[in-house]
Amino acid sequence: MLTGVFTLVGFGMAVWGARMPAVQAAAGLGPGRLALVLLAAAAGMVAGLQIGGHLAQRHGPARLLVGPAMVFGLAIAALGQCRTLTSLSVAAMAFGLAHGLIDVGANTAAVHCQRGYGRPIMSSLHAAYSLGALGGAALAAVTTWLPHPTLFAAVGAGTVLAAVAAAPAVRRLHGADSPDLANGATPDAPSRLGRSTMWLLGALAAACLLGEGAAADWAAVHLHSLNASESAAAAAYALYSAAMASGRLLGDRLTARYGAAAVVRTGALFAAAGLGTALAVGSPTAALAGWMALGLGLSTAVPSLITAAGRGGPRAVGTVAATGYIGLLAGPAAIGALASVTSLPAALTLPAVLAAVVALTARRALEP
Structure with a gap:
């Protein structure tokens, strides 16, 4: 059930992002108003x-799955x-609010379920988000002939129906068989994560997600600046996303075998070396390989950081x-500001x- 939640949110986010130019044109918004x-x-x-x-x-994270998912749709x-x-701003704020509520509910529920399974599952769940995003982007790409209001209405209706269909499973998740999910964090959870560690985890998550934002907004621009073809430039973020999804699918097995700190440290070093080398070489082929290395290397970092935050309960x-x-x-x-002066x-x-x-501080952040 949680796999479906992660997939659904990634799918909806990608459809919105991929067809944003159509939304912008329909409302007659310039770049400033779109911002x-x-x-x-x-x-x-x-x-x-x-x-x-x-x-x-x-109230427990299960309460944040069905209602917010319906609002999201x-x-x-x-x-x-x-x-x-x-009207766009109001709808966008509701969209973001629902996404944030689902994010906390799904990740906190995943932490509890992971404890119940006794083995890592968080990376696979985040892989479902990545694969959902790839699916949403693909759907948006192949349905450019379809007016975006129709596409958005269909995706929204599908999301609401999926949330309604999942309600019985969520009620079971919230029931007596899952006391942690019903009652939130266990009483001793806050004492298991110091405030300094919590903020360190947040800072490392910001560092990792900055890389994701850079890939989404700057990878194609980077390839274009190297005189790559339009198709190669467009492929940069797709290759990054595919590498990240692949790494997350393997992440749970690697984490179970070697531990989260070792896997995140090794992956982050690979990401830094891969992108750094690509920037130094300065060729389109190297750039594509560098963005793939960044996606693969950072793939397990955020799931591991969220898992570690779970020691402090839902608020953490x-x-x-x-x-x-x-x-x-x-x-x-x-990055844009830095590029303008360098x-x-x-x-x-x-x-x-x-x-x-991230590689240098992973052990301190992730080892209890």
């Missing part, structure tokens, strides 16, 4: 992560119908996730340097 819509979505997401942590602590449908800045999960999203949202802008290759060393920092 306000995206800011509303970001504000809603951060609020959802913080509110979700408190709700999950009090309705918001997707609404985003396809909006034609003004105000929400705080770490919210801090991480700051890197995702602010990172691309920071050069794009120099600015893109930022995610490589931060990956090295």
